[in-house]
Amino acid sequence: MAKTDLFIDPNPRAGHSFTHRDILFRYVATHRANDVAFYCDIAATKGIAVFPSGRVGNIQRPLPSTYPNSKDKYDARRKQRYLHFRSAFGSHKPMLAAHASYIAEHGELIPEGMTTDHKDGITTNNHPTNLRLLSRSENSRQGRILVGLRDKGIIPSYFPLWMRDRYCERMSVFRATHTQYQRDKLTREDLLQMLVEENYEISKQS
Helix, strand or coil: CHHHEECCCCCCCCCCCCEECCCCEEEEEECCCCCEEECCCCCCCCCCEEEECCCEECCCEEEEECCCCCCHHHHHHCCCEEEECCCEEEEEEEEEEHHHHHHHHHHHCCCEEEEECCCCCCCCCCCHHHHHEEEEHHHHHHHHHHHHHHHHHCCCHCHHHHHHHHHHHHHHHHHHCCCCCCHHCCCCCCCCHHHHHHCCCCCHHH
């Protein structure tokens, strides 16, 4: 589903919330094709569609976007699995839980070319305080770099965001100044030093 399919309804839905079965649902957005509005709770663990007639749909729970037994081998190998609402705006109109949470919190759609990043590295934690916007290219770049840590048995989410960001910058410099052979020779201890050492020097790995 393209971002252009959605809009923020200025009246009366924008900023609107309601309680249903003791759950506070906050307005996310409306789909242009059918005028169905979607709401979610604060951490996007539950969602609900509201139809133009005012009818409230069933409570939805987000499901993983990929599975270990997926026929797509790339998806099957992925360690991180993003949650999404399969029928946020009706049948075959899904939405990522992270996007729903971010939009409900900030009251504006995610800009073109941007996406949500999970600060703690845990893709199932979609509380708005755990989300930030990054460009798609930067998010992909950081994702590729952090995969290298996981391949060495280092779990990025165990380390604070500022440390992971610093590691990504250091590794970007390393990749630009060293050969593929030198990158392949990096050990788990090398990566940990680059991750946690305050005064790490890229040149010492030349």
